[in-house]
Amino acid sequence: MRSSALTLSPRALSSHVPATSRLSADVTDRAIASALPTRLRPADLLRLTDEGAEDVLAGRYDHLLPPGGAWPREERWATRLSADEEVDVWLISWVPDRSTELHDHAGSLGALTVLSGALSEFRWNGRELRERTLSAGDQASFPLGWVHDVVRAPENAVPGPLDPTLSVHAYSPPLTAMSYYEVTGHGTLRRNRTVLTDQPEGDVK
Numbered sequence: 001m002r003s004s005a006l007t008l009s010p011r012a013l014s015s016h017v018p019a020t021s022r023l024s025a026d027v028t029d030r031a032i033a034s035a036l037p038t039r040l041r042p043a044d045l046l047r048l049t050d051e052g053a054e055d056v057l058a059g060r061y062d063h064l065l066p067p068g069g070a071w072p073r074e075e076r077w078a079t080r081l082s083a084d085e086e087v088d089v090w091l092i093s094w095v096p097d098r099s100t101e102l103h104d105h106a107g108s109l110g111a112l113t114v115l116s117g118a119l120s121e122f123r124w125n126g127r128e129l130r131e132r133t134l135s136a137g138d139q140a141s142f143p144l145g146w147v148h149d150v151v152r153a154p155e156n157a158v159p160g161p162l163d164p165t166l167s168v169h170a171y172s173p174p175l176t177a178m179s180y181y182e183v184t185g186h187g188t189l190r191r192n193r194t195v196l197t198d199q200p201e202g203d204v205k
């Protein structure tokens with residue numbers, strides 16, 4: 001049975017919330033916002049990667065792509081589509097069997113849109129690694145503390161309109177560091193190293 005509260009408009013609903021609770025929620029929201037390192041939100045980054053993917057597919061970044069469509073076949077490849085003090089946007093080409101290793105994005109939020117091929121993501125959920133497949137058109141965002149390993153999905157993934165497996169990523173603030181992890185035999189994460197880098201999703205050639 002549906003709760004009658006679900007049929008209330010936001011204005012009506014707010015009128016049923018005690019003023020002290022609303023004040024507390026406002027203070028909490030402001031505290032969270034001021035603690036984040038960027039004014040951009042995951043939804044903003046998702047939109048930027050969506051727009052970037054659309055621009056790549058429309059040929060607006062052809063001048064940044066490998067000449068003659070010769071996508072690297074052995075190593076992951078990336079090019080920066082845009083950058084300012086708030087956000088970096090990258091195009092990444094993925095090759096088989098070159099995972100990123102388990103990593104975080106230090107103090108940056110992130111997001112991606114897959115525009116061709118498919119990616120396999122293995123995310124640490126606090127107890128284990130959970131796998132999901134991100135296919136062309138899929139999006140994902142990475143809040144602070146997100147630890148994952150990303151690799152090109154097996155060849156049986158449905159190909160997109162371009163031959164290579166491509167994704168557009170946005171990071172805010174722009175990436176400055178990443179930490180790498182391993183899963184221990186005790187079901188915990190161990191941080192192995194932290195590197196200063198402005199390159200997306202692990203070192204790329």
Ligand SMILES: [Fe+2]
Binds near residue numbers: 105148150201
């Ligand atoms: Fe990542």
